[in-house]
Amino acid sequence: MPPIISVENLSKKYILRHQKQERYTTLRDVLANGAKRFTNRLIHPFAALENDSTHEEFWALKDVSFDIQQGDRVGVIGRNGAGKSTLLKILSRITEPTSGRASIKGRVASLLEVGTGFHPELTGRENIYLNGAILGMSKAEIKSKFDEIVAFADVEKFLDTPVKRYSSGMYVRLAFSVAAHLEPDILIVDEVLAVGDAQFQKKCLGKMEEVGNDGRTVLFVSHNMASIQKLCGNGILLRDGGLSDVGAIEKVIELYLSDSSLIGKESIGDMPRARHDYGLVAKFTNVSPVNGNGKKVVSFKSGEDIAFDLEIKAFEKVDGLSIVFGLDTYMDYRITTVLSEEAGSLFSADKDSLISINLKLPNLHLKPGVYSVTLGIRRNKLALDHVVRVISFEVNEISTNNKDHDSAKYGDLLTESLWRLL
Ligand SMILES: Nc1ncnc2c1ncn2[C@@H]1O[C@H](COP(=O)(O)OP(=O)(O)OP(=O)(O)O)[C@@H](O)[C@H]1O
Numbered sequence: 044m045p046p047i048i049s050v051e052n053l054s055k056k057y058i059l060r061h062q063k064q065e066r067y068t069t070l071r072d073v074l075a076n077g078a079k080r081f082t083n084r085l086i087h088p089f090a091a092l093e094n095d096s097t098h099e100e101f102w103a104l105k106d107v108s109f110d111i112q113q114g115d116r117v118g119v120i121g122r123n124g125a126g127k128s129t130l131l132k133i134l135s136r137i138t139e140p141t142s143g144r145a146s147i148k149g150r151v152a153s154l155l156e157v158g159t160g161f162h163p164e165l166t167g168r169e170n171i172y173l174n175g176a177i178l179g180m181s182k183a184e185i186k187s188k189f190d191e192i193v194a195f196a197d198v199e200k201f202l203d204t205p206v207k208r209y210s211s212g213m214y215v216r217l218a219f220s221v222a223a224h225l226e227p228d229i230l231i232v233d234e235v236l237a238v239g240d241a242q243f244q245k246k247c248l249g250k251m252e253e254v255g256n257d258g259r260t261v262l263f264v265s266h267n268m269a270s271i272q273k274l275c276g277n278g279i280l281l282r283d284g285g286l287s288d289v290g291a292i293e294k295v296i297e298l299y300l301s302d303s304s305l306i307g308k309e310s311i312g313d314m315p316r317a318r319h320d321y322g323l324v325a326k327f328t329n330v331s332p333v334n335g336n337g338k339k340v341v342s343f344k345s346g347e348d349i350a351f352d353l354e355i356k357a358f359e360k361v362d363g364l365s366i367v368f369g370l371d372t373y374m375d376y377r378i379t380t381v382l383s384e385e386a387g388s389l390f391s392a393d394k395d396s397l398i399s400i401n402l403k404l405p406n407l408h409l410k411p412g413v414y415s416v417t418l419g420i421r422r423n424k425l426a427l428d429h430v431v432r433v434i435s436f437e438v439n440e441i442s443t444n445n446k447d448h449d450s451a452k453y454g455d456l457l458t459e460s461l462w463r464l465l
Pocket residue numbers: 057058059067102103121122123124125126127128129130
């Protein structure tokens with residue numbers, strides 16, 4: 044059978060603006076800031092482009108080719124910025140490729156980071172009909188799906204409320220429900236589901252599985268390898284905009300997890316900063332994962348000491364520096380945040396000096412998977428530096444007694460336990 048999606052030498056070039064380092068708007072931003080700013084952006088899409096002087100070309104996708112067969116459930120994976128959302132946007136016809144082509148047979152419904160197809164001023168009910176119409180369904184067809192959509196999204200009470208008043212969870216629930224129930228031939232879902240709660244995520248995975256069993260084609264982006272593995276039979280691995288691998292999902296996930304560029308990106312001086320409250324005082328320049336003996340490593344065993352060497356450059360003489368270390372799962376779920384200040388450690392440095400600090404988290408019982416680190420430097424509660432997801436590392440094997448621990452059944456924390464009869 045000819046493929047339902049055929050992608051040939053697909054490339055997408057963006058022009059990067061240098062002065063204002065404003066990021067493009069994602070659904071996450073919309074959810075965080077309310078729909079209004081997003082609407083403004085839609086009305087004045089080029090407002091932010093005015094007065095810029097330096098432009099640089101950037102290939103978000105480069106020469107990507109693959110085929111997808113009807114009924115395949117395909118996981119699209121890759122690091123942040125690998126080009127996953129760009130690929131999905133092209134397949135959903137939300138953005139045009141710069142060169143190459145994507146031929147698609149059938150109706151596509153998508154739930155992406157940008158442009159859910161919802162109109163903020165319209166009510167939930169109106170948006171359901173609008174989306175159905177966009178997908179080419181008749182009023183009667185939409186009507187027959189209406190109750191199911193509303194029940195799945197659990198928004199009965201808010202059907203006649205404009206969606207701009209919806210909470211982020213409600214918005215995503217309705218957007219997913221609409222996309223999944225309007226019987227598209229191809230369902231495309233970016234990782235926005237991470238916004239919903241765990242129970243809803245599970246429900247969505249179940250629904251996508253159902254859609255796939257119906258002979259429809261599903262493309263799903265997620266950083267959660269467990270979900271991808273459960274849902275998808277095939278995978279596409281993107282790396283720096285290029286196609287790194289395509290094929291059976293187990294093989295693709297394995298390659299992704301073993302990809303050394305995923306782990307231990309050390310030099311972080313030039314990475315974009317999330318925040319600093321006043322000028323350049325001190326910033327992180329290097330971070331490397333090390334084992335309990337101070338030796339550089341790329342992965343840890345669950346239950347081992349997890350440690351990091353952090354290098355900080357001071358641009359002036361400073362003291363009273365508190366270091367913040369946050370640990371997230373690959374789904375962006377915060378596991379823990381530790382502050383050096385709370386552990387009684389404040390640091391100081393001379394002007395134009397480098398200091399190195401070792402942070403150790405003893406006996407960390409993380410379940411196997413990929414984790415990422417976010418770092419901050421604070422002084423008097425003000426942020427001097429804040430870098431999000433500076434490195435990722437892998438926890439790959441359990442070194443405690445509960446080797447056959449099944450996290451799906453027993454939970455995410457693999458703690459040791461001591462028992463005694465009193
Ligand atoms: N509209 C845009 N203008 C400029 N650059 C863009 C635009 N959209 C995406 N990019 C850049 O293209 C690259 C690929 O972005 P994309 O959103 O496809 O990555 P991704 O794999 O979805 O990442 P993530 O896992 O963080 O969602 C990134 O470097 C991103 O900054």
